[in-house]
Amino acid sequence: MKISKEEVEHVASLARLEFSPAEIETFASQLSSILEYVEKLGELDLAGVEPTAHVHEIVNAFRDDVVTPGLTNEEALMNAPYPEDGCYRVAKVIEGE
Amino acid sequence: MKWELVVGLEVHAQLLTDTKIFCGCSTSFGAPPNTHVCPVCLGLPGALPVLNRKVVDFAIKVGLATNCTVARMSRFARKNYFYPDLPKGYQISQFELPILEHGYLGVLDDGGAPKDIGITRIHMEEDAGKLVHPETPGADYSHVDLNRACVPLLEIVSEPDIRSTGEALQYVKKLREILVYLGVCDGNMNEGSMRIDANISVRPEGQEEFGTRAEIKNVNSFKSLEQAIIYEQNRQIDLIEDGGKVVQETRLFDADRGITLGMRSKEEAHDYRYFPDPDLLPLVIEDEWVEAARDTLPELPDAKRSRFRSQYSLPDHDADLLCQSIDMADFFEEIVTLHDDPKAASNWIMGYVLRDMSKDELHSVKDAPITPSHIAGMLDLIKAGVISSKIAKDVFDAMWATGKEAKVIVEEKGLTQISDTSEIEGIVDEVLAANPDEVAGYRGGKTKLMGFFVGQVMKASRGKANPGLVNQLLKSKLEG
Numbered sequence: 001m002k003i004s005k006e007e008v009e010h011v012a013s014l015a016r017l018e019f020s021p022a023e024i025e026t027f028a029s030q031l032s033s034i035l036e037y038v039e040k041l042g043e044l045d046l047a048g049v050e051p052t053a054h055v056h057e058i059v060n061a062f063r064d065d066v067v068t069p070g071l072t073n074e075e076a077l078m079n080a081p082y083p084e085d086g087c088y089r090v091a092k093v094i095e096g097e
Numbered sequence: 098m099k100w101e102l103v104v105g106l107e108v109h110a111q112l113l114t115d116t117k118i119f120c121g122c123s124t125s126f127g128a129p130p131n132t133h134v135c136p137v138c139l140g141l142p143g144a145l146p147v148l149n150r151k152v153v154d155f156a157i158k159v160g161l162a163t164n165c166t167v168a169r170m171s172r173f174a175r176k177n178y179f180y181p182d183l184p185k186g187y188q189i190s191q192f193e194l195p196i197l198e199h200g201y202l203g204v205l206d207d208g209g210a211p212k213d214i215g216i217t218r219i220h221m222e223e224d225a226g227k228l229v230h231p232e233t234p235g236a237d238y239s240h241v242d243l244n245r246a247c248v249p250l251l252e253i254v255s256e257p258d259i260r261s262t263g264e265a266l267q268y269v270k271k272l273r274e275i276l277v278y279l280g281v282c283d284g285n286m287n288e289g290s291m292r293i294d295a296n297i298s299v300r301p302e303g304q305e306e307f308g309t310r311a312e313i314k315n316v317n318s319f320k321s322l323e324q325a326i327i328y329e330q331n332r333q334i335d336l337i338e339d340g341g342k343v344v345q346e347t348r349l350f351d352a353d354r355g356i357t358l359g360m361r362s363k364e365e366a367h368d369y370r371y372f373p374d375p376d377l378l379p380l381v382i383e384d385e386w387v388e389a390a391r392d393t394l395p396e397l398p399d400a401k402r403s404r405f406r407s408q409y410s411l412p413d414h415d416a417d418l419l420c421q422s423i424d425m426a427d428f429f430e431e432i433v434t435l436h437d438d439p440k441a442a443s444n445w446i447m448g449y450v451l452r453d454m455s456k457d458e459l460h461s462v463k464d465a466p467i468t469p470s471h472i473a474g475m476l477d478l479i480k481a482g483v484i485s486s487k488i489a490k491d492v493f494d495a496m497w498a499t500g501k502e503a504k505v506i507v508e509e510k511g512l513t514q515i516s517d518t519s520e521i522e523g524i525v526d527e528v529l530a531a532n533p534d535e536v537a538g539y540r541g542g543k544t545k546l547m548g549f550f551v552g553q554v555m556k557a558s559r560g561k562a563n564p565g566l567v568n569q570l571l572k573s574k575l576e577g
Binding site for chain 2: 011014016055056058059060062064065067068069071072073077082084086087089092093
């Protein structure tokens with residue numbers, strides 16, 4: 001499967017990543033060769049094989065609905081660059097008009 | 098041209114678990130910001146989510162109550178997007194293989210005919226945090242509170258089967274009632290426990306294919322839902338009739354102005370790049386689990402209404418109101434167990450209990466100052482002729498104010514109805530003696546004055562005279 005430069009740019013912008021044109025070329029060719037390699041799986045006859053939902057054979061890990069201690073407000077904000085009023089301060093977010 | 102409205106609804110219901118969906122942080126409302134948080138819900142590196150079993154339990158119940166198929170195997174997926182209220186950069190949700198599919202709820206169309214609104218799917222997911230925009234004018238920042246991050250939600254997605262605001266309202270009301278009956282959601286739309294996104298489009302009547310839809314977010318009350326649908330329907334029709342085209346987009350409902358507004362911020366946001374979350378194991382639900390959940394289901398609203406109509410011979414209106422909550426339905430049935438007069442019990446609930454609950458802003462009758470035995474005790478006294486229905490209204494108010502039983506209030510206030518003929522006769526004589534003109538008038542043919550005499554006697558007895566006896570005595574004295 002061939003990955004175009006436009007697809008790399010699109011995914012990069014969704015991931016908020018910025019690349020030089022040269023890097024985009026490189027990634028397009030690298031991603032293409034990775035996907036081509038994975039396409040080898042298509043050569044197998046998988047009729048009647050259930051899709052794998054998870055690499056482990058195990059299913060169902062649960063916790064009970066019981067409150068356990070978490071972090072204090074100070075601990076939670078310890079690495080925040082701009083803690084304020086017990087909150088994380090971020091650039092202004094507005095919706096609408 | 099005649100246009101047809103097409104609506105599909107996505108309802109997000111916050112589940113009443115004690116802890117979050119993937120960690121042990123409390124879900125209680127109103128705590129100081131960022132105090133119900135841990136490495137998992139903050140998305141700190143290396144922290145791993147573990148599914149809360151109760152969320153699955155709740156989901157299965159909702160599925161059974163909405164006629165869904167419970168998937169034997171389902172799994173969680175990451176929905177990737179950037180927003181400051183989403184610490185991990187993805188929301189854990191379900192995409193392929195949701196836990197529930199292919200359900201429906203019955204409503205009545207605008208012509209009164211029954212129809213089913215399909216439920217495409219119901220899936221489990223985590224909520225995002227809350228953004229607080231400071232009131233300070235000119236503030237160029239927002240605050241993030243992550244207490245709500247990772248709180249469990251069910252997203253209930255309907256088919257685009259809804260054709261009118263009436264159907265949309267019924268569907269959401271039914272859904273809300275079921276969630277509250279099951280005890281899985283408090284249904285409180287003001288506090289955001291239920292949030293609605295509406296997919297709205299229009300098409301020329303008779304056309305098979307759907308028109309382009311707009312997704313309206315932030316619809317958080319029944320009134321908003323109705324307003325948003327009407328506004329959006331008209332906006333789209335006007336747009337098309339003026340030669341324009343509806344653009345597929347996300348719009349925000351502005352409840353203050355009753356309009357929808359385009360959003361500019363999320364141009365590419367709809368490319369969520371879902372993929373299975375490798376941190377969570379597939380969820381397998383065996384039949385035994387489903388059957389165990391089925392055994393715990395309460396009688397559901399529709400079944401209860403129909404039973405109330407047949408078992409207690411109640412009119413539709415009564416059954417409808419009484420069954421709006423399990424608490425009220427139980428309250429009613431307990432009264433009837435103690436005093437077997439369903440219609441009287443229903444009348445007192447609809448007339449007085451609901452009135453005072455709304456006056457005191459009580460959500461549940463369980464929080465009321467009176468119990469079923471209060472009402473039953475009062476009904477016993479009316480039936481035994483100890484108090485009249487008129488006095489009973491005062492007794493009811495006193496019960497509500499003090500929490501005392503009817504019998505106690507009647508004794509304390511001396512409200513016992515006077516059924517002693519000689520005592521009433523004395524009052525009647527006094528009234529007649531004090532109003533000779535009216536007596537003459539009555540005897541001269543103005544029989545309408547009877548009402549006046551009854552009123553005077555009741556007043557003199559402070560409402561306690563047995564009205565039947567008063568009438569009988571007045572009649573015999575005036576005409577005898």
